Amino acid sequence: MTPRLVFFPLLFALPGLALAQSSKISQVLVYPGGATVERVAKVAAGTQTLKLSCLTSRFDLDSLQLQGEAGTQIGEVSVQTVARERAPECAASPLDASIRELEDKQAGLKAEIDAQELVLGFLKNVGANPSAGNPAAIADTAESLRRSGLEAMQRQQQLSRKKQLIEQDLSPLLAERERLVKANPQVRTLQIRLATRQAGELRLSYRLSQAGWTPVYRAHLDTAKAQLRLERQAQVAQNSGEDWSGVTLRLSTVQPRQNTGITPPRPWTLDLLPPLQVLQEMQYARAAPAAAPPPPFIPPPEFNVAAPEARFDVSVFQGEFAAEFLVPGLVNVASDGQRVGYSLGSELLDARVLRRVQPQQEAQAFLMAELARPAGSWPSGALQLFRDGDFVGNSQLNLGNDERLDLFFGRDEMLRVTVEPEQRSGANAGFIGSRAEQKIGRAFVLENLHKKPVLLQVLEAAPVARHEDIRVQTVFNPTPTQEPWKKQPGVVAWELPLEAGKSMRITADYLITYPKDARISGLR
Numbered sequence: 001m002t003p004r005l006v007f008f009p010l011l012f013a014l015p016g017l018a019l020a021q022s023s024k025i026s027q028v029l030v031y032p033g034g035a036t037v038e039r040v041a042k043v044a045a046g047t048q049t050l051k052l053s054c055l056t057s058r059f060d061l062d063s064l065q066l067q068g069e070a071g072t073q074i075g076e077v078s079v080q081t082v083a084r085e086r087a088p089e090c091a092a093s094p095l096d097a098s099i100r101e102l103e104d105k106q107a108g109l110k111a112e113i114d115a116q117e118l119v120l121g122f123l124k125n126v127g128a129n130p131s132a133g134n135p136a137a138i139a140d141t142a143e144s145l146r147r148s149g150l151e152a153m154q155r156q157q158q159l160s161r162k163k164q165l166i167e168q169d170l171s172p173l174l175a176e177r178e179r180l181v182k183a184n185p186q187v188r189t190l191q192i193r194l195a196t197r198q199a200g201e202l203r204l205s206y207r208l209s210q211a212g213w214t215p216v217y218r219a220h221l222d223t224a225k226a227q228l229r230l231e232r233q234a235q236v237a238q239n240s241g242e243d244w245s246g247v248t249l250r251l252s253t254v255q256p257r258q259n260t261g262i263t264p265p266r267p268w269t270l271d272l273l274p275p276l277q278v279l280q281e282m283q284y285a286r287a288a289p290a291a292a293p294p295p296p297f298i299p300p301p302e303f304n305v306a307a308p309e310a311r312f313d314v315s316v317f318q319g320e321f322a323a324e325f326l327v328p329g330l331v332n333v334a335s336d337g338q339r340v341g342y343s344l345g346s347e348l349l350d351a352r353v354l355r356r357v358q359p360q361q362e363a364q365a366f367l368m369a370e371l372a373r374p375a376g377s378w379p380s381g382a383l384q385l386f387r388d389g390d391f392v393g394n395s396q397l398n399l400g401n402d403e404r405l406d407l408f409f410g411r412d413e414m415l416r417v418t419v420e421p422e423q424r425s426g427a428n429a430g431f432i433g434s435r436a437e438q439k440i441g442r443a444f445v446l447e448n449l450h451k452k453p454v455l456l457q458v459l460e461a462a463p464v465a466r467h468e469d470i471r472v473q474t475v476f477n478p479t480p481t482q483e484p485w486k487k488q489p490g491v492v493a494w495e496l497p498l499e500a501g502k503s504m505r506i507t508a509d510y511l512i513t514y515p516k517d518a519r520i521s522g523l524r
Helices: 096-128 135-183 276-287
Strands: 018-020 023-031 034-043 049-056 065-068 072-083 186-196 200-208 211-222 227-238 244-252 324-333 340-350 352-358 362-372 381-387 390-397 404-411 415-419 423-429 435-448 454-461 471-477 491-498 503-515
Touching: 023 211, 034 049, 034 211, 049 200, 065 072, 065 186, 072 200, 096 135, 186 200, 211 362, 211 390, 211 404, 227 244, 227 324, 324 340, 340 362, 352 415, 362 415, 381 404, 390 404, 435 454, 454 503, 491 503
Parallel strands: 018 049, 023 244, 211 381, 352 454
Antiparallel strands: 023 034, 034 200, 049 186, 065 200, 072 186, 211 227, 227 340, 244 324, 352 362, 362 404, 381 390, 415 435, 423 435, 435 503, 454 491, 471 503
């Protein structure tokens, strides 16, 4: 049912039966830059007022929603935000019982250690003043003191060791309790008017901005099978002031803070420019010194300027379609800002394995996997690359709108690339030498040192004329298999197999002609 929410600045006494009830976080939906938390509270039959305490004060009040089961009507809701020390019911921590147990053990050991010290002190006093008499009796007394002192010292050492171990267990619990208190210095209390005919549950949800998740991927390339396993992972972090313990966690690529619409286009107007003299006067007026700006506003001392809240980066999700992922099982995410990783599954994809060479950029061959775009939503994120089980480096997965995905897996040292010196020559041509020409010859040799054939992809950027007076003639050997490559002007590609132990030579010759007295940009 749709609740009716009315918020009041302070709590007030509501008539009827009042019930203080705790609520538990059941599930959380995390966005790239926020989260929606859902809590569940038990409601007894006949309850007229329900009080929910110890909620985090960081959630957005405008996002609060309440929903009851059949037979439950929701009335007014009052909200109060107070410091934690002003809410005694919120002072307790889930760690208090464990801390008290360890502190009791610690106190018991300290008392026993003090008792052992009294025994040792007594034995020392007796040993310092032996009674005169029979030497045999003195010897027996000394031996008895030695045994008793040894036992007391050994017992004291054992007690000190146990006390040290208890302190080691107690220290992290105290630090965790202190962290929980500092993470949520203020608490929020809801008081809800209800009309319930039968027992049931009340669900409330609210949004937080102090949470987020980012995708992380791993690409495992099997060169022998020509397959790529793409693993999808998520890193979740939050500092909302309340821990998420044993909750159902869902991840969404929806961005609640992203623009939901687009502004209308501006009119396209045409007008005549003012005369030159008017234009000069306008420029002179703009160049004149402007009046001094008013002094900045300084808030009065009692005005408290709130510090900006920490935000999680959401830029990696731009341009992606919405998707939602469910993390298996119940999970825990502490409110400490630390990233927690979860696996979201993997996909096995067929890949075309080849070696890409761009001789003019670098005389190296790079192993590459080309595959079809995987189905679904793949937000941009960090990518770890593995080749035949070995880690080769980090990259970034950014599919964009491409139908094909190219992933590089490092250099292939078993494919030798040799770039021959470039050949250049120039001359005058045309009618009475009115045009200049320049010949450029390039050549590169590729040698396969593998014991099996490989597929090569060689890219070359040929000169492209952007003026009708510039003419370019190209001669390639062998003929490129793609011209232009991916619709890029001038870029050509060869995709050719190269047998094991064999070599291949590729040449590119260019003849560029242009007016003799013209200045040409781009000539290398």
